[in-house]
Amino acid sequence: MPATPSTPATHTDPAGPADLVGCRNTTVIGAGVIGTSWAALFLAHGLHVTVTDPRPDAEEQVLAGLEGIVPTLAALGLPTGGLTDRLRFEPDLAAAVAAADLVQENGPERLGVKQEIWRTVEEAAPAHALFATSTSGVPATAIAEALEQPERLVVGHPFNPPHLVPLVEVVPGERTSPETVERACALYTALGKKPQVLRKEVPGFVANRLQSALFREAVHLVADGVVTEAELDAIVTDSIGMRWAVAGPFRTFHLGGGPGGLPHFLTHLGTQMAAGWPHLGRPVLDEPTVALLTRQAQDAFGGEPVAELAERRDRAQIALMNALGEDRDRGEAA
Amino acid sequence: MPATPSTPATHTDPAGPADLVGCRNTTVIGAGVIGTSWAALFLAHGLHVTVTDPRPDAEEQVLAGLEGIVPTLAALGLPTGGLTDRLRFEPDLAAAVAAADLVQENGPERLGVKQEIWRTVEEAAPAHALFATSTSGVPATAIAEALEQPERLVVGHPFNPPHLVPLVEVVPGERTSPETVERACALYTALGKKPQVLRKEVPGFVANRLQSALFREAVHLVADGVVTEAELDAIVTDSIGMRWAVAGPFRTFHLGGGPGGLPHFLTHLGTQMAAGWPHLGRPVLDEPTVALLTRQAQDAFGGEPVAELAERRDRAQIALMNALGEDRDRGEAA
Structure with missing residues (x-):
């Protein structure tokens, strides 16, 4: 279940927050709905999150979004105390990724914009940082043409919203390294997600x-x-x-x-x-x-307002997930 | 929930078994998987069932199938005692429908065969009997061309198996009467199903x-x-x-x-x-x-054998239905 707050891969560092399969500091690029949802999930698993977005209301948007997500996190059995203590905002992209172990990008779905973002990230982020893009439509192969180290970038496409729905499609580009794919899967799994690696980069994924x-x-x-x-x-x-x-x-x-x-x-x-x-x-x-x-x-x-309908739907979704547990596709109840 | 054993439409007749929206005696044509599942559902709701099928092992097949279905009926909260007391077998079609309030046909998916079956049923069944075919592919309009009273026949296409999955697609033919559609919906609803009337007879239904x-x-x-x-x-x-x-x-x-x-x-x-x-x-x-x-x-x-996989899947299905309750499509948990 995505509800499991401490997987075997998680351990608490006495000197600070949790360290999840070697990841402590995350940078979320883009303060929209998907970015906010990833931020909420990372925070609920004890990670540090830096959100970066040039828009002036980024902080306001993310904080409002988080407030709406907290009841769902709690229903999933995730800790929700002190989330914002580990959350910061940094409009400058290079500064925002300077200490990142994971960069999860949720920028506009335009190749040129994504290439520019990732060029900056590649220059400014630590050498070990994992690069993942939430794109649903721009192939990693195309974005990575602009990079010196194309092997570091992989698609980690969530099914919306990532803090609730288990699936993350992990789609390697032609030059993505197996190690990058493996690290992405390990991290998403530790976050309670169900990553699925695609064997071919096709438009729209699966x-x-x-x-x-x-x-x-x-x-x-x-x-x-x-x-x-x-x-x-x-x-x-x-x-x-x-x-x-x-x-x-x-x-x-x-x-x-x-x-x-x-x-x-x-x-x-x-x-x-x-x-x-x-x-x-x-x-x-x-x-x-x-x-x-x-x-x-x-x-x-x-x-009825969409937000209220969505809230009810998500409650039903969690009831379903709790009833079925881990073994959905093996046709077993929890 | 299909689990509700006594809906407001059900009442127990002190002189005998339940009478469900005016229906007591049902005839199930065809002793295959779908016919057996309908028979199980009807019996669990207190109805009498006559199964008719020319094959010599019809009784054996249905009794074996029933045995496999009983645990699911029990998990759905339906009564499972004395089911076979109200079950009989009659290889002769005309004799089998002579006292029917409902005839649910699950014959071969061939127009000629279905027309022949329904011509016999029309001649032999009581004037008030409701005629429903489980067909997934033969339109009621085409079958009814062979009938004197085409207004009596409607498609009641279950999503397999009918004793478990709620949907029944009710598809009127061009000459099916509104009363027939209404009676079919009332009966399926009283059986805990979720009938959905289609507005147009299209191949494959919805x-x-x-x-x-x-x-x-x-x-x-x-x-x-x-x-x-x-x-x-x-x-x-x-x-x-x-x-x-x-x-x-x-x-x-x-x-x-x-x-x-x-x-x-x-x-x-x-x-x-x-x-x-x-x-x-x-x-x-x-x-x-x-x-x-x-x-x-x-x-x-x-x-693993298919039967065991299916059993596990059905248990998970019931857990899901219990978790979501009536309000699946309104996005609410039970």
Whole structure:
């Protein structure tokens, strides 16, 4: 569980805060939603955090965000006392990374901007510092073309928000070293996350591609008038959603194949399913479609502020995680 | 929760078994996995069940299946005593439906066979009997072309297995009457299910189309060597799976859009996502792909019989349902 506050990899240094697999000082680049969430997670695991962002309200934004995150950290069983004692703000990027063991970057999703950021970090950070970018769309290979030591940079793409959802996609670039990948995985694991290393650098990585494929068909079905958004959501939570929380799609079809498992499924129902693939929807997010989806979203969810809905969802998420425990994908309850 | 053994719609008749929204006698056509699961659910709710199937081992098959389902019924909080006292077998279809209040058909997925079955049922069943087919692929409109009273037939497509998973897709044909739809929904609801009426009869209905769209991309990513089956499954359970168990895809993106909700999401990240749709994978389930998926399934899941894996998965499923309770899609814990 991400809730475990002290993994075997954690030990408390009597001279100061925790040291997590060789990491004590972290720098979070970017004071937005993802940066704030990483900062909260690092702080809750006893690390020092320096947040750097040129915007003048960075400190205000992060402190407000932290306040909203603290109840979730507590529900996850993480310590929440004195978090801000180990938090500082430094608008100057070079100064902010000067003592970093880990730099987690959450800058704008533009290659040029990321290259400039990482060039500065490479010059100013200690030689041992681990470089991770939260990017969901810019490959490490491309960013690292601007670096002297491309082997130090890896994608550590969280599923939002990182303080709650276990997945971190670790995506090495062509020149990322195995040691960098290993260190990133060890650190994310010590933070209670479930890192997954991809074997190939593909656009969108894995989780977002899968999500996008399902959402495409969802948009088609709503635009085609088969169901409303609220009806489609209920269908998902009452069937495939609850299934995939416990076992992924391959395991689910393995169990759906009877004693013959997935091989039997593939040669029987699988062929029939594949025959339908060319007939899945190909919707376009044009103006009328966006207008329809917007109208239905207002009907379905508009009665309450997003923040309150999200808070309730996250509480349910934690109840689910507690019920399932570590062994989600092995299909076991805690 | 499907676990509720006595809903307001249930009452015990002192003269005999329960009467569920006017239904006491059910006939289950087809002694396969789905038929057996429906039979178990009906029996656990106090109904009489007649199973009809021409195969000589129908009784043996259903009794063995029931034995496997009883622990799940018990875990769901349903009564499991004396189930078989209300179960009988009748190989002759006309005789089997002669006293039915509900006929739930799980025959072969071939139009001609289904039409023949339903013609016989229509002639032999009481005038008030509700006609539901579990088909996942044959439209009610097509089957009903063979009937005198097409208004009586509706699709009640469960997500397997119906005794556990809440969703039942209720899909009216062109000539299905509103009363039939209403009665089917009332009955499935009284059985603890979550019926969802579709507004249009589309191939694959909704849950299977969504599942198929995601699985298509999953096959692509594994065939392309980005991840293994086991890695992809872990990615899903640790991110979108646990998300969609609590809130469907539209609600999830509504909450991912910040204070502006889904409308903001659509005009920002949505456009970017849609730009990737044409680049999603278009795999073919050809021989080499099936061989690869089979090999990986054996590596990932081959160490244990499917039945044992399924049993563990179902226990985890019930733990999840108990943790989330009724309010899954409203994002609330029980």
